[in-house]
Amino acid sequence: MILSPFEWTIAKRYMLPGKGERFIALVAGISLVAVMLGVWALVIVMSVMNGFRAELFDKIVGLNGHAIIQAYGGRLEDWQDVLKEVRATPGVTRASPLIEQPLLASFNGRVEAILVRGNTASDIERLRDKVQAGNLDELKVGGDNVAIGSQLAQNLGARVGDVITVINPQGRSTPFGTVPRQIAYRVAAIFEIGVYDYDSAFVVMPIPNAQTLLLTGDTIGMIEVTTNDPDHVDRILAPLQRKLAGRAIINDWKTINASLFEALAVERVVMFVVLSIIVLVAVFNILSSLIMLVRAKTRDIAILRTMGATRRSLLKVFVTTGFCIGALGTVSGLALGLVSLYFRQPIVHGVERMTGQNLWDPSIRFLTELPSRPDPVEIAVICIMALVFSFLATLYPAFKAASTDPVQVLRYE
Template sequence: MFLSPFEWTIAKRYMMPGRSEAVIALVAGISITVVMLSVAMLIIVMSVMNGFRAELLDRITELNGHAVVQPYGGRMDDWEQVLEQTRATPGVTQAVPLVEQPLLATYGGRAEAVLVRGNQQEEIDQLKRDVVIGSFDGLQPGTRNIAIGSRLALKMGVQVGDTLTVINPQGRTTPFGTVPRQVGYTVVAIFEVGVYDFDDTMVIMPMKNAQTLLLFGDAISAIEVTTRDADEAREIMAPLAQALEGRAVVTIWQEMNASLFEALQVERVAMAFALSIIVLVAAFNILSSLVMLVRSKSRDIAILRTMGARRKSLLKIFVTTGSAVGVLGTVAGLVLGFLVLLFRQPIVNGLEYFMGVTLWDPQIRFLTELPAKVDPVDVMGIAGMAMGMSFLATLYPAWRAANTDPVEVLRYE
């Protein structure tokens, strides 16, 4: 919709009401502010939700992959054959064996439940970027060295160089019963994956060492699988699950964390719907400000009509005036939203400091920091919705202005 020089001049005049129209200017300013805040809040919430899902998925699949093949009974003796079968499945990019078992660990009179995990050297090397203190170089087969999560280290008071005793209830048999197997391991590294449950319980060691601790021999407890696309993991793993039916169970990452990701999706949709109502409120503000502007400018509109202005011109003038409010509010909201996302963690830390409360608890949120991931599709959708609703709100007042009868307005002038 292009405006002629005449139409654009009148539209600019109406975008900046004079002193006698302070109420109209106030309502228009409120409309811009509401549009700005609603757009910013939608971008912030949707980006945080996207970031939370992406970050949580990355952290979880970093240790568990996109799928896990687990045998019945928790022990897989013929794992080489299953491993080759898994790697041959179309869409599978990586498949590695592992040993994992929940056990008990003690240090300094404290006992905590831990999740002992034995990985091959390639998998251990991938976790080096998560090291907080120490080094993974000491995690070699045949050594009694381990790496533990940061929360577990904090909870038990363990530091690099200390000896953590891991207890396996399946120990040696004596005339007095089974004596649990207790092995002391030197902590050579403390890591932080960023997922609270992992950092709170995880103990990493080479797979050979885990097999020795658990008396597994050459057996393993699971095969970790990575696919070409996490969202297609179910379809990719379906043929393998059917082939291994009765021998092993294939569990997809959605199933391992179903309640968490479903709750996240429901929360994302609910927040988007609730915040979209604010955009609707802003649209009604634009409508009310334009109605007031049309009523205050009825004499001017009548004079323009008598001078030959067409109804189409008046329609375009008032649609442009109202749409400008929506565009200004949307642009300001985009800028505000991106600024808040850029400084999100300092803002959270500052609010926690001044309010004296914990706004981002890792025990509840699973991640140690507030994540964010801006999706261009979401941003364009939010901006389009805000400007679209603003445009729709201008149609009725513009129609009223275009259909003003100059005879009725000027009769008593």
């Protein structure tokens, strides 16, 4: 919609009402701020929701792969042959043996439930950039060194160099019953994955050491699989599932974390709908301010009509006036949202200091920091939605102004 110099001059005049129309200017300002806050809230919430899902997916899948092949009974006897079959499956990019077993750990009188994790040397190496203290190179086959999660270290009060005791209930049999197996391990490294449940439970060691601790011989519990397309992992591993029928079961990341990711998807849609209503309510302020402006400018509109202004010109003037308010609010909200996302962690810490409340408890939120991942397509949809709502809100007042009859208005002037 291209405006002539005359139309643009009138539109700018109406966007900045005079001294006698300060109330109209106030309502227009409130409209702009309302649109800005609606767009700001949408950008922040949707980016945080996207970041939460993406970070959670990256951390869970980065540690456990896209699928787990788990043996019936917890022990995979011929795992070397199965591993070869898995690696030969089209679409599989990585497969590695894995042992996971829930046990107990104690240190200085404190006891915590743990998840002993036996990994290959290459899988242990993947934790290197997560290490907060210590050295992963000390985790050797046959040694007594382990790496533990940061939250577990905090719960036990253990540091690098301390010796913790891992308790395996399946110990040796005696005339008085089974005596739990207790083995001392030195903490060689402390790591932080960023997922509270993992950081508070994982004790990592080489696979042979885990086999010795659990008395499982040369067997493993599962095989971790990564594919080239996580969204179609079930289709990629379908042939393998048929081959392993009766020996093992395949659970992909969708099945293992189904409830969590489905809840996130539902919450994301609900939050978008609810916050969109805020933008919708905000544009009603634009509607009301334009209606007030049309009523206040009825005499001016009639004079413009008698001077030759067409209905189309007046329609364009008032649509432009209202649309500019919505556009300025949208741009301001987008800028404010991006700035808030950039400084999100300091903002969270500042609010925590002011309120004295922990706003981001890792034990509840899974992640240790507030995540964010702005989606350009989603942000574009939010901006377009706000602009469309603003445009629609201008139509009624604009048509009302364009339909003004100058004869009726100026009859008694």
